[in-house]
Amino acid sequence: xxxxSLSRHFRQFLPRTSVIDQVESLRAYECDGLSAYxxxxxxxxxPETVEQVRRALRVCRELxxxxxxxxxxxxxSGGALPHAQGIxxxxxxxxxxxxxxxxxxxxxxQPGVRNLAISEAVKHLGLxxxxxxxSQIACSIGGNVAENAGGVHCLxxxxxxxxxxxxxxxxxxxDLVTLGGAALDSAGFxxxxxxxxxxxxxxxxxxxxxxxxxxxxxASVLLGAFNAVENAADSVASVIAAGIIPAGVEMMDNPAIRxxxxxxxxxxxxxxxxxxxxxxxxxxxxxxxxVGQVREILRRHGAAHIRVAADPVERARLWSxxxxxxxxxxxxxxxxxxxxxxxxxxxxGRVLTEIGRLSGEYGLRVANVFHAGDGNLHxxxxxxxxxxxxxxxxxxLGARILELCIEVGGTITGEHGVGVEKIGxxxxxxxxxxxxxxxxVREAFDPGRLLNPGKAIPTLARCAEHxxxxxxxxxxxxxxxxxx
Amino acid sequence: xxxxxxxxxxxAVQEAHRNTQPLNIIGGGSKAFYGREATGxxxxxxxxxxxxxxxxxxxxxxxxAGTTVAEVExxxxxxxxxxxxxxxxxxxxxxxLGGMVAAGLAGPRRPYAGAVRDFVLGVKILNGKGEIMRFxxxxxxxxxxxxxxxxxxxxxxxxxxxxxxSLRIIPQxxxxxxxxxxxxxxxxxxxxxxxxxxxxxxxxxxxxxAGETRLRLSGGxxxxxxxxxxxxxxxxxxxxxxxxxxxxxxxxxxQDQRELLRVSAPPAAELxxxxxxxxxxxGGAQRWLVxxxxxEAVRALVARHGGHVTRFRHGDxxxxxxxxxxxxxxxxxxxxxxxxxxxxxxxPGRLYRDW
Numbered sequence: 016x017x018x019x020s021l022s023r024h025f026r027q028f029l030p031r032t033s034v035i036d037q038v039e040s041l042r043a044y045e046c047d048g049l050s051a052y053x054x055x056x057x058x059x060x061x062p063e064t065v066e067q068v069r070r071a072l073r074v075c076r077e078l079x080x081x082x083x084x085x086x087x088x089x090x091x092s093g094g095a096l097p098h099a100q101g102i103x104x105x106x107x108x109x110x111x112x113x114x115x116x117x118x119x120x121x122x123x124x125q126p127g128v129r130n131l132a133i134s135e136a137v138k139h140l141g142l143x144x145x146x147x148x149x150s151q152i153a154c155s156i157g158g159n160v161a162e163n164a165g166g167v168h169c170l171x172x173x174x175x176x177x178x179x180x181x182x183x184x185x186x187x188x189x190d191l192v193t194l195g196g197a198a199l200d201s202a203g204f205x206x207x208x209x210x211x212x213x214x215x216x217x218x219x220x221x222x223x224x225x226x227x228x229x230x231x232x233x234a235s236v237l238l239g240a241f242n243a244v245e246n247a248a249d250s251v252a253s254v255i256a257a258g259i260i261p262a263g264v265e266m267m268d269n270p271a272i273r274x275x276x277x278x279x280x281x282x283x284x285x286x287x288x289x290x291x292x293x294x295x296x297x298x299x300x301x302x303x304x305x306v307g308q309v310r311e312i313l314r315r316h317g318a319a320h321i322r323v324a325a326d327p328v329e330r331a332r333l334w335s336x337x338x339x340x341x342x343x344x345x346x347x348x349x350x351x352x353x354x355x356x357x358x359x360x361x362x363x364g365r366v367l368t369e370i371g372r373l374s375g376e377y378g379l380r381v382a383n384v385f386h387a388g389d390g391n392l393h394x395x396x397x398x399x400x401x402x403x404x405x406x407x408x409x410x411x412l413g414a415r416i417l418e419l420c421i422e423v424g425g426t427i428t429g430e431h432g433v434g435v436e437k438i439g440x441x442x443x444x445x446x447x448x449x450x451x452x453x454x455x456v457r458e459a460f461d462p463g464r465l466l467n468p469g470k471a472i473p474t475l476a477r478c479a480e481h482x483x484x485x486x487x488x489x490x491x492x493x494x495x496x497x498x499x
Numbered sequence: 500x501x502x503x504x505x506x507x508x509x510x511a512v513q514e515a516h517r518n519t520q521p522l523n524i525i526g527g528g529s530k531a532f533y534g535r536e537a538t539g540x541x542x543x544x545x546x547x548x549x550x551x552x553x554x555x556x557x558x559x560x561x562x563x564a565g566t567t568v569a570e571v572e573x574x575x576x577x578x579x580x581x582x583x584x585x586x587x588x589x590x591x592x593x594x595x596l597g598g599m600v601a602a603g604l605a606g607p608r609r610p611y612a613g614a615v616r617d618f619v620l621g622v623k624i625l626n627g628k629g630e631i632m633r634f635x636x637x638x639x640x641x642x643x644x645x646x647x648x649x650x651x652x653x654x655x656x657x658x659x660x661x662x663x664x665s666l667r668i669i670p671q672x673x674x675x676x677x678x679x680x681x682x683x684x685x686x687x688x689x690x691x692x693x694x695x696x697x698x699x700x701x702x703x704x705x706x707x708x709a710g711e712t713r714l715r716l717s718g719g720x721x722x723x724x725x726x727x728x729x730x731x732x733x734x735x736x737x738x739x740x741x742x743x744x745x746x747x748x749x750x751x752x753x754q755d756q757r758e759l760l761r762v763s764a765p766p767a768a769e770l771x772x773x774x775x776x777x778x779x780x781x782g783g784a785q786r787w788l789v790x791x792x793x794x795e796a797v798r799a800l801v802a803r804h805g806g807h808v809t810r811f812r813h814g815d816x817x818x819x820x821x822x823x824x825x826x827x828x829x830x831x832x833x834x835x836x837x838x839x840x841x842x843x844x845x846x847p848g849r850l851y852r853d854w
Contacts, residue, residue, distance in 0.1 A: 118693050118767040142697065163642045174640060176649070177617050190827040196805040197765035199609065199784045202822035203832055203850070204658070205616050208649035212642045229699040252556035258579055258670035298701065300721025357638040359557055389639035390557075429640035437643075444643055448630040453644050455838035460831065472644065 016078060016100070018057050024074050025060050025102075029067060033108070035059040044103050047088045047095040048150070051352075051406065052435055056083065056097030061105045065183070065191065065221045071104060072219065073189040081468050082187075084215040086127060086158030089150040091353060092434030094162065094214050094470055101468075104219060106157050112136050113222070119197045120227045121180050126157025126220045130164075133225060142227040145172035148430070149338065157220045163212030165430035167263040167337075170388035171296075172228070174430070176211040181224035184210060184217075187461045196224060209456075214432055215467040217460040231296035234262065235306050236330045239313040240287035240320040244268060247289035248363040250316040251387045254293065257312065259305050261388060263294040265337050268367070270382035271344070271395070272336075278343030281336030284320055291318075291387065292337055294330075340384045341395070348380070348397035352409045355437075356420030357391045357429035369419055370394055377412045379405075391429035392420070418443055433471040441471075442478035450478070504547035504565075505631070505662055511542055512660060513629030515844045522844050524656040526565060527593030530602050534655055534849045536816040544597050544660065551663065552637070555580055559620060559637050561665040564597030571596060575668060583612035583669040585746050597661045603653025606746035607704035607715070610696075610766070610781045616652035618667045624651060624659035627840025637665045656846040657854070658839040672703070672717035677738020678730050680712040685779050686769070688712040692782035693767045700726040704742055705782040708752060715742060745780065752778050757790030758814045760797060764806030773797060787811075798822060821850060 022036040035041055036058050045053045057080070062068045075082045081101030088095055097103050110127035117140045122133060130151040133144040147166035148154055154164065160182065163175045172178070181195035195207040210217060241247040244266075251264055267275065269288050276283045283290055291313070295305045306323060313321050324330035336343075344351045358366055367383060374381040380397040394416055398409040417427040417440045427433070427440040441450070453472040458464065473481070515522050521539030531537070548565035555578040562571060568582075569592050575581050585606030588594040600622070603615045621635030635641055635648030651661055682688040688707035692714075695702055701718030714730055715738060716723045727734070735741065744750045753759065755776075764770065766783035775792035779785075788797065798808040807822035814820065824832060829851075836843070836854050843854060 116765075117697065119765045120693075120697060121765075140697070141699075163646070165640050169640060173613070173617065176646065177613060186827065186831075188827075192827050192831065193825070194828075198763045198806040199766075199781060200603075200614060200653070200763050202807045202809070203824050203828065204654050204835060205603075205650055205652055206828075206831065206835075208616050208646050208652075212646050217645075229697055232699045255558060255670075256556040256578075258673065260670065298699070298719060298722025298725060300725070301719030304719060304721065357640050359554070359559070359637055361554060361557060386640075391638075391640045424636065425638055426636050426641040426643045428643050429638070430642060432642050433644070441643065446632075449632040449634070449644075452626060452630075452632055452647065452839070456645055456647065456835065459834035459838040 016057070016080060021057055021078070021080065021102070024078065025058065025071065028070050029060065029062065033061045033063065035061070044085070044088070044097060044105070047085070047090045047093060049091050049093040049434065049436055052093045052096050054097045054099055056099070056101055056103045059103040059105055061108045063108045065185065068104070068185050068219055068221050069189040069191065072185055072187055075102065075465055076187050076189070076463065079463060079465065081465050082219070083467050084161070084219050086155030086161070087129065087153050089154040090158060090162060090432060090434065091355070092428065092432040092436040094432050094434035094467070096435050098468060106155065109221070116197065117142070121197045121224050122227060123222060123224050124156055126223060127155050130154050130156055130159055137227055141230050143230050144225050145178050145228055146175050149341070156223050156225065160211055160220050160223060161213065161215050162430070162432040165386070165391065167265060167386065169386070170264065171260050171262045176208055178226050179207065179211060179223060180226050182207060182210055182220055183222035185219045185221050187218070187463065187465055191221070192218070212432070214434065214471040216457055216471055217466065231262070233299045233302050234294060234296035234330070235302050236324040236333050237293045237306060237309055237313065238283070238322040238333050239291040239293070239318040240284045241289045241291070241316070241318055242287070244289040244367055245364040246316045246318070247291050248360065248387065250291060250313050250318070252360060253312045253316065254309055257308060259295070259308060261293050262296040263292070264388035265292045266290070266385040266387040267337065267340065268383040270380065271340055271384050274343040274347050274382060275336040275340045278346055279336045279339040281332055283336050287319065292333060337384070344382055344395045344397065349399040349401065352396040352398060352413055354392065354394045354396070354413050354416050355428045355431040356417050356425055357389070358420050358423050358425035360387070360390045362423040366392070366419055366423060370416055373412055373415055377408055379409060379412055386429070389429070390425065414440055435470055438471065438473045438477065439481040441473050442481045447475065447478070450475070508542070508544065508547060508660060508662065509625055509629050509631060512625045512627070515540070516628050516842050519842045520844060521847045524601070524660055524846055526595035526598035527567060527591055529589045529591035529594035530598055532812055533602055535820045535852065537846065537849055539844070539847065542660065545593070545595060547662065550574060558668045559665060560668050561637060561663060562596055563663050564595060564661045566596050567592060568594045568596060568599055579671045580668045581671050582666065583618055584609055584615050586615065587746050587748060590747050590749060596664050600652050600661050600664055601654065601656045607706060607742050607780055610784055611703050612669065614652070616649040619649050619652050619664065620667055621665040622648045622651050622661055623663035624661050626659050627842055627845050631662070635665065639667060655849050657836055657850050658845070660845065674720045674723045675703070675715060675717045675739070676723050676727055677735040677741065678714045678716070678727060678732040679735040680714070680732035681710055682707060682712045683710050685777055689767060689779060689783040695730065696766070696782055700729065702782070706745060707779040708750070713738065713741060752776070752787070752789065755789045756813055758794065758810060759812040760788040760792060760794055761809040761811040762786040762788060762797065762801050762806060764801055764804050768804040768806060770800060770804060819852070
């Protein structure tokens with residue numbers, strides 16, 4: 016199918032502005048937030064109604080054209096990377112908040128609504144939408160559903176899957192299916208849970224019902240600085256063992272601290288080996304008491320320096336360094352590559368030591384930021400794409416770090432998704448029967464495998480290739496590891 | 500170390516798959532009454548038991564499916580931790596983790612803490628071909644592959660025999676207090692539940708029955724004290740026992756031998772009087788009706804409000820126990836069932852008649 020003839024199929028029912036078929040305009044869609052991978056699609060189609068989405072899907076099924084759904088394009092794993100023979104189905108024009116139900120505490124929104132726009136739309140009711148991925152100013156709720164987006168407040172408030180009450184999806188056949196709603200459960204299998212995080216491979220999300228929570232009465236942030244990473248990690252374990260669930264706990268190592276401090280001037284001690292940021296929220300008196308408890312725990316674990324944000328301005332300043340950590344790294348290195356492995360927290364010391372060793376082995380600097388409460392590590396590998404072979408070595412180091420995460424009982428991706436980026440590592444995390452099960456589930460929804468082909472779940476052939484490459488490297492895999 | 504009970508279960512499923520022999524998966528038998536009539540050869544999982552790993556500081560527990568809920572809760576209690584969804588045990592010490600996940604039922608804390616599926620982090624299962632597979636894991640955040648672990652919650656064993664489960668655990672709240680208020684009509688109680696839930700109050704349960712409204716507050720001493728002042732009413736010093744009896748259906752309301760309907764609806768849904776004695780739980784989102792009501796009429800009414808009805812107990816178990824699904828959704832279920840269990844041997848007919 017060529018670009019012009021395919022374009023005519025969609026123009027039969029879509030306005031001119033909703034079908035992009037000029038190469039210079041298609042460039043804007045050639046990658047998502049992971050710009051190392053680029054591909055021009057045949058077309059970009061931007062429906063404005065559910066009916067148009069359904070018709071577009073029927074056209075694609077009929078002509079056997081692959082469909083890559085796309086929200087705001089902020090994803091970090093290449094999940095929205097176009098297919099050379101396919102269309103990009105952008106949901107960006109479907110960006111309306113359809114209904115706010117303050118009594119049942121839900122909002123019905125279109126998939127293109129920005130994450131932060133939901134909380135802004137319900138702020139006057141004293142409510143908010145909890146998941147807050149760092150891209151929340153730009154990322155769309157449809158994309159959040161596709162990736163099961165997290166954020167810094169997951170430990171207490173959960174991921175996207177915990178905060179979605181219902182979905183309307185369009186299948187590849189163009190059928191409209193409602194999953195869940197404003198009730199707390201629904202009859203049959205929990206397809207709502209299955210859809211969340213399915214990376215656009217099962218159906219297209221055309222409407223989302225989100226849960227809204229009351230804004231906490233008060234919040235406080237502590238900063239603790241440590242001379243050893245292990246002490247910071249142990250403090251987190253002690254806080255949680257004391258029965259305190261912080262709204263967020265973030266950790267940064269020295270390279271990350273220095274970059275962030277130079278960038279944001281958040282007041283972090285530049286010589287600390289690790290800092291912890293711990294946010295507590297809830298009823299006013301309780302927060303005050305927990306701040307005291309946490310301060311004592313940090314002190315007991317040898318914190319060299321502890322600071323409590325006294326007001327919202329100070330709190331925002333303490334967070335500014337962490338929130339700016341990625342751009343801060345971007346300033347000190349031509350390029351950086353973000354890893355998203357998750358590990359049981361007890362293995363943090365071992366994993367960081369090993370990452371340090373691997374960093375030396377590959378001659379590439381690594382700065383670590385860490386959602387310490389839930390074990391989600393973001394090692395940032397600093398590299399220069401202009402140097403021949405450096406990106407390739409970076410990706411190899413990244414894959415080694417992910418194998419390490421699997422080895423200690425963790426996972427290759429906590430919140431960014433597999434996309435195209437980590438598809439090789441899926442061969443390590445899942446054995447052939449498990450991957451075959453994923454494919455069978457996918458084909459239950461999309462027998463022609465037209466929705467986001469080539470992403471998230473590697474084929475048998477892809478893994479054979481991956482494993483051959485790794486055997487060549489002369490190391491044994493981890494055939495007997497316990498992955499739980 | 501070879502795991503004999505796991506091997507035995509695997510062999511049994513493999514053989515059943517070869518012979519297209521339907522299986523009736525049984526844990527502790529505490530929920531044998533639930534769902535459509537079980538047929539098939541019994542497959543007992545209770546011997547496959549034991550906690551595999553529990554690290555209180557990680558807030559994660561992994562155990563084999565035959566481990567009893569009672570054992571797990573006792574273990575968690577020693578560390579001042581708990582299962583956030585308060586699974587019903589229906590008065591049986593035998594209720595297992597596997598059955599808990601398969602049935603997907605949750606107690607009074609559910610609207611405020613989450614459902615079983617919200618706490619499932621990972622599973623090890625046998626699919627209908629007898630293949631052992633793991634999905635999810637032991638970490639809070641995991642988006643590698645489709646979320647087939649949570650899919651097992653509430654699937655009534657139709658997609659796999661659960662062998663092992665990893666669950667997120669929560670700390671017990673330092674202070675709990677139950678308040679009782681009087682509301683002759685349930686509508687007034689439901690209105691109160693939803694007004695309170697929109698405010699940052701440490702609510703952890705809200706129920707109404709026979710003119711009495713009960714609210715449970717859980718959290719720090721100061722927050723609970725101030726919330727209690729805001730809510731009003733009297734303290735019910737036997738509140739803890741009330742919630743336990745509600746959770747396990749031990750209240751007199753549940754002893755009625757006529758059909759018990761479970762209505763799941765948006766919490767503020769105005770369903771009218773519904774011509775039957777009623778018990779409201781989950782802050783209005785779960786309502787129990789006993790006797791008198793025409794199940795299918797209630798079903799039609801509740802569906803219009805975006806909810807669904809389960810014929811929970813004492814009904815005709817050859818009829819539609821669970822709310823019928825819209826045609827495209829039903830077709831998806833059938834294909835998904837085949838993707839896990841091509842021979843249709845795992846608890847066939849327990850959820851829906853034709854599969």
